[in-house]
Amino acid sequence: MEMIIQASYLIAAAFFILGLKQMSSPVTARRGIVWAGGGMVLATLVTFAAPEITGSEQAGTNIVLIVIAIAIGGGYAWVSGKKVAMTDMPQMIAMYNGMGGGAAATIAAVELLKAVTEASHDPTGNTTIADVLGADVAILGILGAIIGTISFSGSIIAWAKLDGRLNRSKLLPAQHIVNAFVAIATVGFAVAIYFSADLNTIIIFYALALVLGIFITVPVGGADMPVIISLFNALTGLAVGFEGYVLGNAAMIIAGIVVGSAGSLLTQLMAVAMNRSVANVFFAGVGTDSGAVTGDGSEGIMKEIQAQDAGILMAFASQVVIIPGYGMAVAQAQHKIWELTQLLNEQGVSVKFAIHPVAGRMPGHMNVLLAEAGVPYDMIYDMDDINADFKNTTVALVIGANDVVNPSAKTDTSSPLYGMPILDAFKSDNVIVIKRGRGTGFSGVENPLFFADNTKMLFGDGQKAASQLIQAVKELT
Amino acid sequence: MIEGLAALYIFMLAGFTGFEIISRVPVILHTPLMSGSNFVHGIVLVGAMVALGIAEDTTQQIIGFIAVLLGAGNAVGGYVVTERMLEMFKPSKKKEGSEG
Numbered sequence: 001m002e003m004i005i006q007a008s009y010l011i012a013a014a015f016f017i018l019g020l021k022q023m024s025s026p027v028t029a030r031r032g033i034v035w036a037g038g039g040m041v042l043a044t045l046v047t048f049a050a051p052e053i054t055g056s057e058q059a060g061t062n063i064v065l066i067v068i069a070i071a072i073g074g075g076y077a078w079v080s081g082k083k084v085a086m087t088d089m090p091q092m093i094a095m096y097n098g099m100g101g102g103a104a105a106t107i108a109a110v111e112l113l114k115a116v117t118e119a120s121h122d123p124t125g126n127t128t129i130a131d132v133l134g135a136d137v138a139i140l141g142i143l144g145a146i147i148g149t150i151s152f153s154g155s156i157i158a159w160a161k162l163d164g165r166l167n168r169s170k171l172l173p174a175q176h177i178v179n180a181f182v183a184i185a186t187v188g189f190a191v192a193i194y195f196s197a198d199l200n201t202i203i204i205f206y207a208l209a210l211v212l213g214i215f216i217t218v219p220v221g222g223a224d225m226p227v228i229i230s231l232f233n234a235l236t237g238l239a240v241g242f243e244g245y246v247l248g249n250a251a252m253i254i255a256g257i258v259v260g261s262a263g264s265l266l267t268q269l270m271a272v273a274m275n276r277s278v279a280n281v282f283f284a285g286v287g288t289d290s291g292a293v294t295g296d297g298s299e300g301i302m303k304e305i306q307a308q309d310a311g312i313l314m315a316f317a318s319q320v321v322i323i324p325g326y327g328m329a330v331a332q333a334q335h336k337i338w339e340l341t342q343l344l345n346e347q348g349v350s351v352k353f354a355i356h357p358v359a360g361r362m363p364g365h366m367n368v369l370l371a372e373a374g375v376p377y378d379m380i381y382d383m384d385d386i387n388a389d390f391k392n393t394t395v396a397l398v399i400g401a402n403d404v405v406n407p408s409a410k411t412d413t414s415s416p417l418y419g420m421p422i423l424d425a426f427k428s429d430n431v432i433v434i435k436r437g438r439g440t441g442f443s444g445v446e447n448p449l450f451f452a453d454n455t456k457m458l459f460g461d462g463q464k465a466a467s468q469l470i471q472a473v474k475e476l477t
Numbered sequence: 478m479i480e481g482l483a484a485l486y487i488f489m490l491a492g493f494t495g496f497e498i499i500s501r502v503p504v505i506l507h508t509p510l511m512s513g514s515n516f517v518h519g520i521v522l523v524g525a526m527v528a529l530g531i532a533e534d535t536t537q538q539i540i541g542f543i544a545v546l547l548g549a550g551n552a553v554g555g556y557v558v559t560e561r562m563l564e565m566f567k568p569s570k571k572k573e574g575s576e577g
Contacts, residue, residue: 012520016517020498020510020514023506023509023513023559023563024501024502024503025503026506029563030563030566032513032563033513033516033556033560033563036513036556037560040519040552044523044526048526050526050527050530052527052530053527053530053531056530058532058538059530061538062529062530062531062541065529065542065545066526066529066530069529069542069549070549072546072549073546073548073549073553074549074550075553077549077550077557078553078557081556081557081561082557084558089508089512089558092554092558093515093555093558095554096515096516096519096555096558097551097555099551100515100518100547100551100555102543102547103521103522103524103525103545103547106528106541106543106544107524107525107527107544109540109544110531110532110541113536113537113540114531114533114537136481136484229511230511233511233514233515233518236515237514237518240518240520243521243524245484247527247528249523249527250487251520252520252521252524253484253488253491254487254491255517256518256520257487257488257492257495258491258495258498259514259515259518260492261491261494261495262496262499262514263511263514265495265499266499266510266511266514269507355504357504360508362507362511364504364506364507364508364510364511365508367505367506367508368509368562368565371566372565377566377567382503382504383504
């Protein structure tokens, strides 16, 4: 039986890697998740027959408890996952990720408690957790516990922030200094666990790690959340891998470490796309502490355009590039935009979608939102692929995006956005910006593009403006 | 059974594998892939089952129960949202509008 179980874990691990590999191409992505899902089902089923479980004194009770826990946890996740709106996807991923981190941390807790019980059988009282578990298992187990717990409480804060339930960016004065002390205390108690076998030490350790996760995440600005979610995803993977070593489970080690390294790279890619370093995300925040950004040098007049004229301009264009931002998704305008795209296509206009790496709330989030509206993925272009094409573009339609098309990121060294790669919308013949009002973007930085000679502003709600454009184009046919 | 150097080899090779998988992925798939990798570490469910399975007293059973609860949430939730996102990706040759 042991042989069959180990072989099943190996197959599951292979399915995970193949699944993730297939998920890296849009053509095979769907198949990829099904494969990985198959691996997960296989691994879960064979675990019921694991000798550790069937050989336990409490096997009967424990197996019933396992089934109940899977039914409740899985049932809740199934229902919530099915009904969550695509715009709310990032916080849902954060939530499930936090659950994984919590699971890794609680696995470590069970192991540590068992070790404490075992050590208490020694009448001299000199047995430590390291003696019971062995140095390697104890170290990786405790490390996994720290990482998993931070990922758990941090992810829940990330979820609450993205879901609009928590708006504070400060809990205490001198938060960073407090964080440093909590971090040092957590590590101190982690070391103490290793050299002792005391229940209270373990409890305080977990409490500190929970608080640390909260304190780290609260000051992070909303725009930086994708980086944090991705980081916690990588951390959970790492914690799972470490606890896999503690349990001697190869599938957990492989899956956890693969996710840990893939997630770290993804975090780095995201941070680079936003022109931040990962450390910077934690210790500063464009959205939080730079409220006094100056809007120097971009004074001028915004030129307004009516939907009628904008429609005509687009209908007779040779190429239109649509630049959507999170504002489009908030206004639920993506379906209208797709309708407009189809109309323009019928007129013989070439339409492309240009996606900035950080459009939406996570890299690729905007692609998901467009895909939901029915936009095929081969009309959607990454920043690097589209930027050279803007000079051949008659109309660049900016909807709900701001900072990602701000040319001062290229020209103005004093701008907080300076150095961030942007979509070169300003190079096209005409720029039409659909915008609710005259305010600044998420970062609070003025956008000189809006005052440029070739830019026209179409003020109004995204969905309404898109409907008007559709109407205008229809009247021409 | 998986100890010392052998474990180090697994850690190293798995690390490189993860790096390779993500380094060639288009931005369009970053969110689904993050969600997919989030699902993959749902394998923690298996470890949680073992942790609850070897529990000896009530405290350990309660903690183990929470572990399985959270692990199952990670695995099932991760699968459902990833599948929903990937379901929508389709090339332009096909007819649009099968969205329910």
